[in-house]
Amino acid sequence: MSTKLLTTNWQRLPEATVRALQADKLRRWLRDTVLPFSAHYRELFRQLKLTADDFRSLDDLRRLPFTSKADLLNTPDNPAKVRDFLLVPDRNVLSRRPSTILRALLHGRKAVADGFENEFRPIFLTSTTGRSADPVPFLYTNHDLANLQLAGERVFGVCGARREDKLLNMFPYAPHLAFWLTHYGGTSFGVFTASTGGGKVMGTEGQLRFLRKIRPDVLIGMPTFVYHVLHQAAEEGVRCENLRRIVLGGEKVPDGMRLKLRNLALELGARELDVVTTYGFTEAKMAFAECPVPVDETPSGYHLYPDLGVVEVVDPKTGEPVPNGQPGEIVFTPLDSRGTVVLRYRTGDYIDGGLTYEACPHCGRQVPRLVGKISRSSAFKEVQLDKIKGTLVDFNELEHVLDDAPNVGAWQIELRKLHDDPLEVDELVLHVQKINGADDDHLIHDLRARLTTRCEISPNRIEFHNAEKMRDLQGVGVQLKEQKLVDHRPKNSVPVAASPLRKEPA
Ligand SMILES: [Zn+2]
Known part of the structure; x- marks a missing residue:
C-alpha cells in the first residue's frame, strides 16, 4: 500500500494547524502562480485592491467573492470566458522565481524549460456535463494530472481497495472526471481495473460479459446504471460471488439506493457487500470518498485532502461560512492547481451535516470531512x-x-x-x-x-x-x-x- 495514502504530513494535525498550513499554502500559490498568470483573478484582485499578502488566515478568504458556474459561461462579449481562468505563464515572471534560478544552476536550461512545460502546458481536459448549459472544459497540465492521480489513489485507499482486487469501472467513457479519476486512481494505486465505458459504449450486455469474465471484487459506476446492470444480471442468472464492494459516483446516492444495491448483490451470490460513495466535481479536478462502514451505520462522510484544497461550508443566503457541523453550501478553493483555476467556487451543492475536523470514527483518519446528505440545486433548476x-x-x-x-x-x-x-x-x-x-x-x-x-x-x-x-x-x-x-x-x-x-x- 502506498505510503502517501492520505496527506502524509497533514494527517493527525489539529484543526488550527491544518488551517494555518492551508493559509500559508494559499498565500504562496496566489502570489507565485495565480495572480501573475490568471487574467480573471489578476483583474479581480486589482479592482478589489487585494494582494496575496492579504490572506493571512483562512478567515481572510471571506474577502474574496465567490466564483460560480455563471462566471464561467460564455457571453456575446466574451465568447471564450473560461479562458480567462486558465493560467497562462509569463516567461519573464517565471525566470525570476528563486526555484527557477536554482534549477537552472543545478540542472541547466533544458530542465527549466521542461519544468515549465510540465507545470503549465494544458494536455488534458474534463468537462462539466451541464444538461441545460454549455459544457465548460477544465484544462489540466501534467502537474494537475499528478494531482488527479494522487486524488484517485486516495479515493481508492479511503474506499478500502486492495492490490489483489479486480475492479470493473462502469463510468461512461467521456471527458468526465469520474471516468478519468477512476482510471488514473487505479493505475496509481496499482490495482487491476477494467473500464467498460458504460452503457453507451458496450451496452448492458457488454457489462454482463465483463461481470462473467472478470468476476470483479469491486464495481465502480453511477448508481442508476450499476443498479440496472445488476438487475439485468439477476434476471440472466449471472453470479457475482467475488463482489464485495460497490463504489458510486457521478450522482448523489440516496440511502434507499444503497440498500437496493446491497440486496441485489447478495442475490447475485456476494457474501457481504459495502456500498461507498464518492463526491467530486469538475471544478475541483478531484473527488473525495467515504470509507466503508458496517451496514446500518451512518455513512462516514467524505474525507477531504487539506493539502490540495480548502473546503468551506457557507450559508447559501448570506455567503458567510457556518460553524463546523452546520449545514450549508459547499465552496471549494484549490491549493495546488494549474491549468483552469477557480477560487471559492460555489458548487450549488448543499451538505446537511456540514464540515467536521474530528477523526473519522471508522478509519481513524484525521482529515476534514463533509458529513451528511448532499443535494444538488442544479437538478432543481433544470x-x-x-x-x-x-x-x-x-x-x-x-x-x-x-x-x-x-x-x-x-x-x-x-x-x-x-x-x-x-x-x-x-x-x-x-x-x-x-x-x-x-x-x-x-x-x-x-x-x-x-x-x-x-x-x-x-x-x-x-x-x-x-x-x-x-x-x-x-x-x-x-x-x-x-x-x-x-x-x-x-x-x-x-x-x-x-x-x-x-x-x-x-
Ligand atoms: Zn473514515
Missing part, C-alpha cells in the same frame, strides 16, 4: 417543477422519496400536457419498475401517500413497467446519464397555474 399544479416541488426531495420507497426499482417522472395539447394543464406521470412482487394497488397507495406528505404532489398516473421498458424510458445505454426526470411538454406550451411561490434557489 425543470421548473413549480409549474406543476401550482405547487413548488423540490426535485431533491422527490428523488429521495422515490429512491427510499420500498418495492420500487428504477423510476422516472414524466411531465406532459394533457392530451398533448400545449394549452392544456400539466400532467405528472410516475413510471415505476416494481420489485419484490409487490401488489399494484398497495404500491400505488403507498407511493401516493409518500409523495403527498413529503412533496405535496400527487401524480396523475402511476404506471408500472418491466425492467426492459424502464431501461428504454430512461435511455440506458443511449443517454450519458439515466433520465430520471423527463419533460415532454411542448416547447411552445403556455405555463398553466404558474406558482406565485416561484423562487430562484440561492
Whole structure:
C-alpha cells in the first residue's frame, strides 16, 4: 500500500494547524502562480485592491467573492470566458522565481524549460456535463494530472481497495472526471481495473460479459446504471460471488439506493457487500470518498485532502461560512492547481451535516470531512417543477422519496400536457419498475401517500413497467446519464397555474 495514502504530513494535525498550513499554502500559490498568470483573478484582485499578502488566515478568504458556474459561461462579449481562468505563464515572471534560478544552476536550461512545460502546458481536459448549459472544459497540465492521480489513489485507499482486487469501472467513457479519476486512481494505486465505458459504449450486455469474465471484487459506476446492470444480471442468472464492494459516483446516492444495491448483490451470490460513495466535481479536478462502514451505520462522510484544497461550508443566503457541523453550501478553493483555476467556487451543492475536523470514527483518519446528505440545486433548476399544479416541488426531495420507497426499482417522472395539447394543464406521470412482487394497488397507495406528505404532489398516473421498458424510458445505454426526470411538454406550451411561490434557489 502506498505510503502517501492520505496527506502524509497533514494527517493527525489539529484543526488550527491544518488551517494555518492551508493559509500559508494559499498565500504562496496566489502570489507565485495565480495572480501573475490568471487574467480573471489578476483583474479581480486589482479592482478589489487585494494582494496575496492579504490572506493571512483562512478567515481572510471571506474577502474574496465567490466564483460560480455563471462566471464561467460564455457571453456575446466574451465568447471564450473560461479562458480567462486558465493560467497562462509569463516567461519573464517565471525566470525570476528563486526555484527557477536554482534549477537552472543545478540542472541547466533544458530542465527549466521542461519544468515549465510540465507545470503549465494544458494536455488534458474534463468537462462539466451541464444538461441545460454549455459544457465548460477544465484544462489540466501534467502537474494537475499528478494531482488527479494522487486524488484517485486516495479515493481508492479511503474506499478500502486492495492490490489483489479486480475492479470493473462502469463510468461512461467521456471527458468526465469520474471516468478519468477512476482510471488514473487505479493505475496509481496499482490495482487491476477494467473500464467498460458504460452503457453507451458496450451496452448492458457488454457489462454482463465483463461481470462473467472478470468476476470483479469491486464495481465502480453511477448508481442508476450499476443498479440496472445488476438487475439485468439477476434476471440472466449471472453470479457475482467475488463482489464485495460497490463504489458510486457521478450522482448523489440516496440511502434507499444503497440498500437496493446491497440486496441485489447478495442475490447475485456476494457474501457481504459495502456500498461507498464518492463526491467530486469538475471544478475541483478531484473527488473525495467515504470509507466503508458496517451496514446500518451512518455513512462516514467524505474525507477531504487539506493539502490540495480548502473546503468551506457557507450559508447559501448570506455567503458567510457556518460553524463546523452546520449545514450549508459547499465552496471549494484549490491549493495546488494549474491549468483552469477557480477560487471559492460555489458548487450549488448543499451538505446537511456540514464540515467536521474530528477523526473519522471508522478509519481513524484525521482529515476534514463533509458529513451528511448532499443535494444538488442544479437538478432543481433544470425543470421548473413549480409549474406543476401550482405547487413548488423540490426535485431533491422527490428523488429521495422515490429512491427510499420500498418495492420500487428504477423510476422516472414524466411531465406532459394533457392530451398533448400545449394549452392544456400539466400532467405528472410516475413510471415505476416494481420489485419484490409487490401488489399494484398497495404500491400505488403507498407511493401516493409518500409523495403527498413529503412533496405535496400527487401524480396523475402511476404506471408500472418491466425492467426492459424502464431501461428504454430512461435511455440506458443511449443517454450519458439515466433520465430520471423527463419533460415532454411542448416547447411552445403556455405555463398553466404558474406558482406565485416561484423562487430562484440561492
Ligand atoms: Zn473514515
